[in-house]
Amino acid sequence: MLALPAAAQSPHCGTFKDPSSGAVLRVYSAVQGERQLPGQAAEPYHLQHDGDQLLAANTASGRMVTLAVSGDGRSLSDETHHYALDADAGCQTVPTFPAGSCRADITTCFGQMTWAGADSWRRWCSEGVSAACNRLIEDYRSEARSAWVIAKVMANDSVPSSPPAVCVEDSEAFDAEACRHAEDAERAKAVGKAFALTKDMPSEPILPDAELDEVAKLCRQQPSAAFCTAVASALRTAGRLPAAREAMQLACRGAEDPPACAQLVIQDNDAPN
Numbered sequence: 001m002l003a004l005p006a007a008a009q010s011p012h013c014g015t016f017k018d019p020s021s022g023a024v025l026r027v028y029s030a031v032q033g034e035r036q037l038p039g040q041a042a043e044p045y046h047l048q049h050d051g052d053q054l055l056a057a058n059t060a061s062g063r064m065v066t067l068a069v070s071g072d073g074r075s076l077s078d079e080t081h082h083y084a085l086d087a088d089a090g091c092q093t094v095p096t097f098p099a100g101s102c103r104a105d106i107t108t109c110f111g112q113m114t115w116a117g118a119d120s121w122r123r124w125c126s127e128g129v130s131a132a133c134n135r136l137i138e139d140y141r142s143e144a145r146s147a148w149v150i151a152k153v154m155a156n157d158s159v160p161s162s163p164p165a166v167c168v169e170d171s172e173a174f175d176a177e178a179c180r181h182a183e184d185a186e187r188a189k190a191v192g193k194a195f196a197l198t199k200d201m202p203s204e205p206i207l208p209d210a211e212l213d214e215v216a217k218l219c220r221q222q223p224s225a226a227f228c229t230a231v232a233s234a235l236r237t238a239g240r241l242p243a244a245r246e247a248m249q250l251a252c253r254g255a256e257d258p259p260a261c262a263q264l265v266i267q268d269n270d271a272p273n
Contacts, residue, residue, distance in 0.1 A: 002269045007124050012073040013027045013091035014026075014084045014087050014088040015085075015089065016084060016085050016086060017084060017086045017232075018082055019084070022037070022038040023037050025076060025088065026042075028089075029094050030047060030049070030094050031095070031103075032047065032092065033045040033047055033120045039226045043058055043061070044060055045059065046129075047067075054067040054069070055106070055107060057110055058219075059128070059129045059131055060102075060225075062134075064129030066273065078120070081211070092207040101124075102127055103127065103129065109124065113131060113132065114135075116132075118136060120132070121136040122214075125222060125232050126222065128222050130222060133215075134226055134227050135224060136215070137227065139146045140211045141204070141207070163179075164179065164182045167182060183267050189247075204233055206235045207234050207237075210232060212235060212238055215230075215234065216243055216246075219231040219247045223251070225252075228248065230250060231247040231251075232245075234243045235247060243265075
């Protein structure tokens, strides 16, 4: 876990290193930091004081941890890492977060992240919380998979196009009890078909054009490795190859060798299945 001095002290800003793992922790201000593991893109953290503790919210993954600090603020440690201050730096000005934004109350925001819904994820994504971007595109994927299954079930010739005679109220054959049993049987049959179809369900469903436009725009505005990679995959599946390459280049921006990263993915995507 990261660690900073208690709220009553001035926080150390600068670069901390863990010599055993090569992990680097950079603290920019009382509320901003990032951690970088060897060969990986840096993970942004939002820091928030809570009494004599500091909460660290990983805005890329949506995970939150509690941070502790040594008395002099020059070493930070968790269960697996021990960071020592390697280079002091002046603290950046603490940004002001608008009331009602995710980062204005990161604890509440992250507590709601799993079930907040598309409107909240979209807003938080536009604020630079990439964990919300990831939630948004996965929600779109989930909806697209459901729509795919429904369309396949409805297109099946065995699905009746009209209700049974016992369910037609104006028919002499109408029988409410028999209708209920018939509907239950048809419902069970439809559920069975839906489950059978899941083995053929595409892992990357084609998203509607409006959703593709939206996530591509969000990737350009708030690029992060995981989100823009997902956006690139969605765009490629829909046949938007130039836009997919642009998103992948943004995803690779934080890699050690961005051009090689993007080219490797492009070559892999263009390879025959």
